[in-house]
Amino acid sequence: MAEGFVEKVEKTTPEEVAESYFMALINRSMLQVVMRNPAGRPKALKMHDLMQGLALLVLKKEKFCTVLYDGSTDHQGSDQENGAHHLSILSSDHRELLKSWKSKSRLRTLFVFATNVFSPSLNTLPSGLKLLRVLDLEDAPIVKLPDELVQLFNLRYLNLRGTRVKELPKSIGRLHNLQTLDITDSKIEVLPTGITNLRHLIMYRCNRGHYSDFDYTYGTPSPSNICKLKNLQVLACVEANAGLMKQTKNITQLTRIGITKVREADNKDLCISIQNMKLLRYLFVMVTDEEEYLRMEALSSAPPCLNMLILVGKLEKVPRWFHSL
Incomplete structure (x- = not known):
């Protein structure tokens, strides 16, 4: 997308x-x-070896993408000035490779695969990335985002999953085209307001090594303007609070939602919100602690499209709407 x-x-x-494309390819x-x-x-998913070989031939012929390793070796045999729109970097020092690459002005997609956990931070981005749509820094050992990030006005997808980044720029709202923000398992604990056109907000965190504990996963507090995200499709995973319970009544277009730290007092508002989410396919609800009851009886029937339901907490009785699943 x-x-x-x-x-x-x-x-x-x-x-x-997009999902129909995947199913057709499968x-x-x-x-x-x-x-x-x-x-x-x-x-x-994976690609068969024969299909991958054919794909690489097409990529080289069409000058579709470039892969840079340490030493600036491109496994497709193209030089660095081939004008490719897509760049993958596999390096212990991605900053130097970015500086050396000559075709920045045409770049649409940038993947960074850090090969060294002690790789330096991405403190700055080279100029000329105005057309960049995708920035994927998953698992890169960076602690701070470069200031130039908010100047990438065409950016649609930002993946910070597994990074050590602690905060997002307050001016990230300037990225009016941003559709997907993934901060899963990062160090970010607060989201700034101002993001307006998101479709996918993915921000759950896991307690590594504590999968047997009750709080093996937890959410991130939602931005105060969450109800203004009229295009939002995915909200996973967010911490419950009184304000959020009331705001979710207005974001009925969601297809996926995950909520943690739900209290018994929140259950009625939560059920009213879920009742209005006619397109919901995935629902994850987790209470504050293992002694808290999850009372979902106020929900008269499950969303008609629901195909995955995860409830974490004490159920005093099986909700009547279970028969409609």
């Missing part, structure tokens, strides 16, 4: 169109399913 590969189809969301054996989630949806 972020790279602009998804066509517009009337009365269909971009997410649904059905044609161009992609193979490695793992599925409990609902049967493909979770991890």
Whole structure:
């Protein structure tokens, strides 16, 4: 979606169109399913060796992407000035490779794969990245985002999953085209307001090594303007509070939501919100601690599209709407 590969189809969301592409590729054996989630949806995919070889030939011919290693070796045999729109960096010092790459002005996608856990921070971005749509820094050992980030006006996808970043720039609201923000398992604890066009806000965190404990996962406080995100499709995972419970009544277009630290007093408002989410497919609800009751009886029926339900807490009785699942 972020790279602009998804066509517009009337009365269909971009997410649904994109998923149809994946299913078509799987059905044609161009992609193979490695793992599925409990609902049967493909979770991890790989490409067959023969298909990958053909793809690499096409990539080289079309000058579609470049891969830079330490020593600036491109495994497709193209030089650094081939004008590719997509760049992957596998390096212990990605800053130097970014500086040396000559085709920055055409770059749409940047993936950084740090090969050294002691890699330096990405303190600055080179100039000329005005067309960048995708910035993926997953697991990169960075602690601070460069100031130039808020100047990437075309940025649609920002992945900071697993990084050591502690805060987002307060002016991140200037990124009006940003659709996906993933801060899963980062150090970010507070989200600034001002982000307006997000479709996917993914921000749950896990207690590594504590999967047997009750609080193996926890959310992040939501931005105060969450109800203004009218395009939001995915909200996972957010900490409950009185304000959030009231605001979620207004974001009925969600297809996926995860809420942690739900108190018994929140249950009625939560049920009213869920009742209004007719498109909801995934619901995760977790109470504050293992002694807290989760009372979901106020929900008369489950959302009609629901295909995954995770409830974490004490159930005094099985809700009547379970029969409608």
